[in-house]
Amino acid sequence: MNHRFEVLDKSIGYSGFFRLEKYRLRHELFAGGWSSAMVRECLERGHAVAVLLYDPDRDHIVLLEQFRVGALEFPGGPWLLEIVAGIIDHPGETPEEVARRETIEEAGCTLLDLVPICQYLVSPGGTSETISLFCGRVDSSTVVPTVRGVVSENEDIQVHVVSRAEALTLLQQGRINSAAPIIALQWLELNRLPLLERWRAVPT
Numbered sequence: 001m002n003h004r005f006e007v008l009d010k011s012i013g014y015s016g017f018f019r020l021e022k023y024r025l026r027h028e029l030f031a032g033g034w035s036s037a038m039v040r041e042c043l044e045r046g047h048a049v050a051v052l053l054y055d056p057d058r059d060h061i062v063l064l065e066q067f068r069v070g071a072l073e074f075p076g077g078p079w080l081l082e083i084v085a086g087i088i089d090h091p092g093e094t095p096e097e098v099a100r101r102e103t104i105e106e107a108g109c110t111l112l113d114l115v116p117i118c119q120y121l122v123s124p125g126g127t128s129e130t131i132s133l134f135c136g137r138v139d140s141s142t143v144v145p146t147v148r149g150v151v152s153e154n155e156d157i158q159v160h161v162v163s164r165a166e167a168l169t170l171l172q173q174g175r176i177n178s179a180a181p182i183i184a185l186q187w188l189e190l191n192r193l194p195l196l197e198r199w200r201a202v203p204t
Contacts, residue, residue, distance in 0.1 A: 005026065008037055009024040021044055023040050024039050025041065043129070044178055045087075047130045048129060050181075050183065052083045061162055062160070063083065063160045063170075065082070065158040076177060091154065106159075115198070117134055120179075131179075131180055140161050143161050145152070
């Protein structure tokens, strides 16, 4: 059930690579009536797309390893095993277009098919960011395990090609520890058989 809310005031607290917006607002309560006015900050960093690259013919997964500032204090360190991802940069750009662009840019291969998994809010207590998550079919024999990325964006991305079993082991060991690859790998395990049926009909 949706309740009403009112934005009483909105201001920009910071504007740089990301933007921090400050709200004064109130909303209807489950018990009835309205909350008192409250102040909340919201990080505006755009909306993202992420793609799990899977080769059904070889049962391989393409993973990317890169430095993440948000993991500086994380027990495993700031180099994370992730999947292809990127921000929707241009007005009118679709998530599917971003998925194809980022797959070429970060993994050096072409998507042969793209299946939507879900769209989710990353951390709605403090940011408006959403991720549109996909599973993409690739030919992993064309993927070179090398370092990629856009130099002007300070990207330093190590490409890995691993078996699906190895990717699941990394997940179980806690070596894969950000939301997008965790959700995508678990989705693949739940949906692999119907996915294989779909992709048997898709020529490479």
